[in-house]
Amino acid sequence: MSAPPEGLTGARALPVGRRALLVEVATAEQAQALHAELLRRRATGALPPVAEIVPAARTVLLDGLDDPHALAADFASWSIPPLTAADAAAVVLPVRYDGADLAEVAALWGVAEDEVPRIHSGLEFRVAFCGFAPGFGYLTGLPERLRVPRRSTPRTAVPAGSVGLAGPYTGVYPRSSPGGWQLIGRTDAALWDPGREPAALLAPGTRVRFEVFG
Amino acid sequence: MTALTVVRAGALTTVQDLGRPGHAHLGVPRSGALDQPAHRLANRLVGNPAAFATLETTVNGCAVRVDAAVTAAVTGAPCPVRVDGRPVAWGAPVRVPAGAVLDVGSARAGLRCHVAFGGGVAVPRVLGSRSRDLLSGLGPEPLADGMSLPLGAPCGPPLAADTVPWPGPPTAGLVLPVVLGPRDDWFVPEARRALAGGDFRVSAASNRIGLRTEGPSLERAREGELPSEGMVLGAVQVPPDGRPVVFLADHPTTGGYPVVGVVPEPSLAAAAQAVPGTPLRFVPVRA
Incomplete structure (x- = not known):
């Protein structure tokens, strides 16, 4: 997962109310690199105090700033190093590839059903951001040709641990909930445990691989 | 205990x-x-x-x-x-x-x-x-x-408070200041005027997640979806039906509907006390 070094060309820092700033960049990779840089700067004290750093698809939100406008003016001069494997924790999730939408996904990919586990477990993913539910990570790393649409009718209950695909993302449901992603398998890993430190197995920036299990 | x-x-x-x-x-x-x-x-x-x-x-x-x-x-x-x-x-x-x-x-x-x-x-x-x-x-x-x-163990003497400044619930009407952005450019100019001048009411569908509104519907200037982005407390998010929702404490952390503006935090206590049907106005303020 390497990209040529780049600054924040084309980045826009949009004020959000009086205490927050939304930094918008062109690509998901730039958003992840910006997020990593913000965490580094916060760790070294180079960032003004901020309550929340919330990455998303093409943006990073900084909430709880004393002076968003001062920071907005600062971004132009930042250079953002590309993401490296070294700057993130790695997690391997064992998966039983027996999801309810496995046949559908195989058809969309144009492969046999038993090829899906081999292809999916051969990819490197990264948690771009969380949302939808505590500990639900949106994982990037799926090549464009393997993207599948959401189900036209969401399921009212998707079991905890279900591994699903939707658009550019792979996700794992931390607990049973309604959901519209195409389900390819299931893991027994505890994605979310508020009594554990860290509570979320898949925090933004974490690298993820899936492993064929059983 | x-x-x-x-x-x-x-x-x-x-x-x-x-x-x-x-x-x-x-x-x-x-x-x-x-x-x-x-x-x-x-x-x-x-x-x-x-x-x-x-x-x-x-x-x-x-x-x-x-x-x-x-x-x-x-x-x-x-x-x-x-x-x-x-x-x-x-x-x-x-x-x-x-x-x-x-x-x-x-x-x-x-x-x-x-x-x-x-x-x-x-x-x-x-x-x-x-x-x-x-x-x-x-x-x-x-x-x-x-x-x-x-209950925990009491840790201090009760404080005498003879006079307590308190605005009271917004019974006559709720007026919420709103700092426009970050996605006000997703709406037609008439929508921004409707937000600033429109007579809204607090909807009975309001809860701890958001204060929902009835009244003017804000029309978008563009089609399509916004990629999910971080949401703040007080964000005025506009779902496809055009009716603004003011995010309260239990709001989702990311969302894909455009945020036309943000109500500064000090005004949200009044929003939390507004009963359904209360007249509501938004007043654009400078950041």
Whole structure:
């Protein structure tokens, strides 16, 4: 997962109310690199105090700033190093590839059903951001040709641990909930445990691989 | 340990403190008391630090029995307060004897009371907070009849507060300042004028996640979806039906509908006390 070094060309820092700033960049990779840089700067004290750093698809939100406008003016001069494997924790999730939408996904990919586990477990993913539910990570790393649409009718209950695909993302449901992603398998890993430190197995920036299990 | 037993849970009573900020990147809402000034005042009146947990009631209060004498205070929406049936003060420290029932009645105006007890409601913390988050289900279950809740040890003398500045619930009308952006350019100019000049009303579908509105529908200037982005407290998000929603404490941390503006945090306590049907206006203000 390497990209040529780049600054924040084309980045826009949009004020959000009086205490927050939304930094918008062109690509998901730039958003992840910006997020990593913000965490580094916060760790070294180079960032003004901020309550929340919330990455998303093409943006990073900084909430709880004393002076968003001062920071907005600062971004132009930042250079953002590309993401490296070294700057993130790695997690391997064992998966039983027996999801309810496995046949559908195989058809969309144009492969046999038993090829899906081999292809999916051969990819490197990264948690771009969380949302939808505590500990639900949106994982990037799926090549464009393997993207599948959401189900036209969401399921009212998707079991905890279900591994699903939707658009550019792979996700794992931390607990049973309604959901519209195409389900390819299931893991027994505890994605979310508020009594554990860290509570979320898949925090933004974490690298993820899936492993064929059983 | 001192404990409360719930005699009458009310329509919706939850344990709330100052919430669990700092976890939005994991998809965890901040949660916490909706009427923060009322929560802080209730704690102050019983000698608690602001971070101690109170009960947040909705519309028709609640009643609890205490197993040991405790000081309590009710703030937020004005309502009748009784100890074993006898009227006592609202907005002041009240002594509740061992075995007595504190009854917080129906709000005369506004929606939500905060009920503090000396020592605070001492249920276990989840991610540093005792708040019930109704979006993601973190924190203690909402109160139910018969439920028991532990109280902490009182840590300070109740504070005398003879005069308490308090704006009261927005009975005549709710006026919310709004700082436009970050996505006001997703709307046609008429929509921005409708937001600034329109007569809205507070919808009955409002809850701890958001204050929903009835009235003008804001028309978009562009089609398509916004990639998911981080959301802040007070964000005025506009779903496809065009009716603005003001995000309150249990709001989702990311969302894909455009945010036309943000209501600054100090105005959200009034939003939390606005009963359905209350006339509502948005007033654009400078950042």
